[in-house]
Amino acid sequence: MPDCFTRIAFGLGLFALSTLPARAETPTSIVKQAPSSAWQEIQSQDLLVLTLYNNRVVVIQLAPAFAPRHVQNIVALSKARWWDGGDITRVQDGYVTQWAGNPSRKALPATVEAVLPPEYERSDTGLSLTPLNRPDAYAAQTGFTSGWPVGTDGHTVWLAHCYGMVGAGRDMPPNTGDGTELYTVIGQAPRQLDRNIALVGRVLSGMDALTALPRGTGDMGFYRTPAEFTSIQSARLAIDLPSSARPRFEVMKTDSPSFIQYLHARANRTDPFYVRPAGGVDVCNAPVPTRPSSQN
């Protein structure tokens, strides 16, 4: 791993942990037993609450550290109630569910930037990486930083297209994603999209409201008729909701001993079902633990 990251990394990957005494701990039991110091509250201005007309609620954590201008647009769009009455227009099996956009080409609110920089990767400055130390087909190195799964080449770092990650759809030119159209990954991680499109967050809860939908039968899983759409009642930041209706979530700190123990257990399953622990895990197969805050 290149120097610029090594200086700030914890240096505790799976390799170092393979010398820990074997215990019959499962990823689940480690998460359950993690002390409160292993958890961090997600700020309510980073939670986007999507309420569908079927009354299902999807909570999305935004990632301003990775796509600040996209997130700024998303915040502005939610405050302008842009998505209210919009639709889930595309469900492509094993790939993505996608919603809203601007099909009628209505004017964007004045607070929204029409042209954004790509924001597909960022400098690693100020980030602390917990490296996975396992080979990866797409990136020189993968790991976790600030609660997110990432790839890195040792200089820049980017969010990985894992299950449940949320991105900003775009047309062919890289600067056409304005944040009005969002998608989430509902199948095998399409990592070929890493550094080709801006990831802006991830689904924290209600994922099944986006996955257990009929697949679109048009090209690329678009629905053929508006009658097939699932519509959006509202999309609001948690901070803009009355405090009684405000969801609260915590994410496990990816530089905590608990998370490192969790990674080790994901890669080396010793619970009774397993006859042969894998000895490795993919960055998208070790989802960062999140949970509703206990104060809820």
Next chain:
Amino acid sequence: MPDCFTRIAFGLGLFALSTLPARAETPTSIVKQAPSSAWQEIQSQDLLVLTLYNNRVVVIQLAPAFAPRHVQNIVALSKARWWDGGDITRVQDGYVTQWAGNPSRKALPATVEAVLPPEYERSDTGLSLTPLNRPDAYAAQTGFTSGWPVGTDGHTVWLAHCYGMVGAGRDMPPNTGDGTELYTVIGQAPRQLDRNIALVGRVLSGMDALTALPRGTGDMGFYRTPAEFTSIQSARLAIDLPSSARPRFEVMKTDSPSFIQYLHARANRTDPFYVRPAGGVDVCNAPVPTRPSSQN
């Protein structure tokens, strides 16, 4: 890659292909243009046709080359109409959909073996590997053989738990999977299950009938009440159906030039959307092309 495989392998991985001239071909266009010699008809005794009570049809290709005794049981169970009236009992978001099993512990048909060998991996003898030549978090080497995605340690070879692969559920002891209970992967490839459970095939069509279902709210995604089940009308081998009702499918030969070209295009997307081709692909992110036979 160890000798025993090298002798029979094609030796044409992505590395060798990176010297091919760049063309704006997409995986889709390569599949469309593949000559008929790149395709192989799947034998109708290897197709299991699951018809649900909602009239959705799921076609599964069995993998007797990898789990012969499990497949033998599945064949016997279909001929005994074992699954007819059974249920989809579990849908765990991002993980698996699972059906039937033997909840009432009824006696197995005499043609079915109650105790099977694990069949989690097999010798590589007689198999020709198209290696992926990309790093993998789980296996020393990955690639494709006889139309299937596999991992290998150079001596044994095993099917990889990719999206849509079908396995035989089991209890804790490794010899408890009798083939009555099957599951398919509906999220990120749970490769930690490789070599821990017998994979017996893959879904060829109707996958969305297994993925676009309400998630179970009980432990591990099991439905809490039978009212939530989706029930199975029938499960038959294609060969046991009247010829007019018999589905026919082809799989791309994974040792064909077309497939190698497809792999290269999956790893190096040059279609206009991509600003930065990944230069690699995961074994589960390059699904082997299959299609209904044109003679249908």
